Amino acid sequence: MIDFCILGSGIAGSTIAKLLSKKYSVQVFDKAKGVGGRTSNKRLKKNLSFDHGAQYISPKSKKFKKFIESLIKKKIIKKWEGNHLDFSFKKKDTAPKYIGMKGNNDLSKYQLKEVKFSLASQIVKIEFKKNIWEITLKDDSKYQFKSLILTCPYIQTKSLAKKYLSKKLFNLKINMEPNITLMIAIKNKRKLPINSIKFNDKILAWAANENSKQRFNSNLNLWTIQSTLSFSKKYINQYKKNFNIINNIQSSFLRLTGFEKKNVVYKKIHGWKFSYSDKKTVLKSFWNKNQKFGICADWFNGPKIEDAWISAHDLMKKIKKNPLKL
C-alpha cells in the first residue's frame, strides 16, 4: 500500500509530494487534465500558450528566494523583464517577476518529475477506517492509502473533509475571491511595447502580453486579461452561459488598447471560483498525526504561490517532528 495520497498537483501538492517522496511512497491525484492547479497554462497550439492562472512569482522570503534561484539555475524558470505598467504609463512596476520557461505550471511539472500522479481523477469521498484512508474517485473507483494530504481551496477542503477537520480549522473565516479571465489572440502586426498593464477600469483589472514572455515567436498577439474583483463577483456563476460577459471584457480591452475586433482570431474564457484569499491564518498547515491526515495550501498563509510553498514546507516540518511508523 502506498504511504501518502496527495490531493492536488498545484504548488502545495507538488511541493509536499517532492518533499515526502524522498522518504515515502506517494501518489498525487488531480481532477484537472494537466498539473499546476491555479498555475495552469492553456495551450492554443504548438508552443503558443496562456498563463491563465497565476501570472508570475515575486518571492519575498529568504527561503523561497533561494529556492527560486535554484530553479533559475536549472532553467525551470526565468525572469520576466520588460515594461510592466499602470494605465497612466508613468509608474513602472520594477519588482522582479519570475515565470516558467514554457508555462507557469513548469514548477509543478518539475516537482512531480519523479512522483506517480493521476490526472482527470477527482476525489469525491474520503474515509478513514481501520487506520487506513480510502478515497473514492468520481468514476467510483476506490483506493487505499496509509496517509492522506489535501491541498485544495478552503471551501472544497471543508466540504470534502468536514468530519476530519479540527474545530479551529473548521471555524476559520476564509473567503476565496473569484476571478474571470479572458484569453485572446489577435492577428495584428502592431505590437504594443507592454509586458503587462494594470487598468483603471470597471471591468478590466490587468492584462499580460504572452508574447513578451519570449516562449514563442508568432504573428499572433496573445493576451491574458483579468477582470476586476467586482465584475468577477457579479458574473462568476454565469460566465459559461452568458456570452455578454466575454463580449464585455473583449470590447473593454479593444477600446483601451486600440486593437480591432475583426483581428480577434481566438478567445476563451475561464472562471476561477476560488482564486485567492487575502487573509493569513495562525496555522501554516494542518497535521493530525493520529489520523495521518494533513492539509497544506496557499490560503493558510495568503494569496500567492509562495504562500502555498511555505505551507507545504511547514507541513513537512510537522510530519518530520513525529516520523510516521508506516
Ligand SMILES: Cc1cc2nc3c(=O)[nH]c(=O)nc-3n(C[C@H](O)[C@H](O)[C@H](O)COP(=O)(O)OP(=O)(O)OC[C@H]3O[C@@H](n4cnc5c(N)ncnc54)[C@H](O)[C@@H]3O)c2cc1C
Ligand atoms: C487568476 C489568478 C491569478 C493569480 N496570480 C498570481 C500571481 O501573479 N502570483 C502569485 O504568486 N499567485 C497568483 N495567484 C495565486 C496562486 O495561483 C495560488 O496561490 C497558488 O497557485 C495556490 O496553489 P495551491 O497548491 O495551494 O492550490 P491549487 O493550485 O488550487 O491546487 C489545488 C489542486 O487540487 C485540485 N483539486 C481540487 N479538488 C480536487 C478533488 N476533489 N480531487 C482531485 N483534485 C482536486 C485542483 O485541480 C488543483 O490542481 C493567482 C491565482 C489566480 C486564480
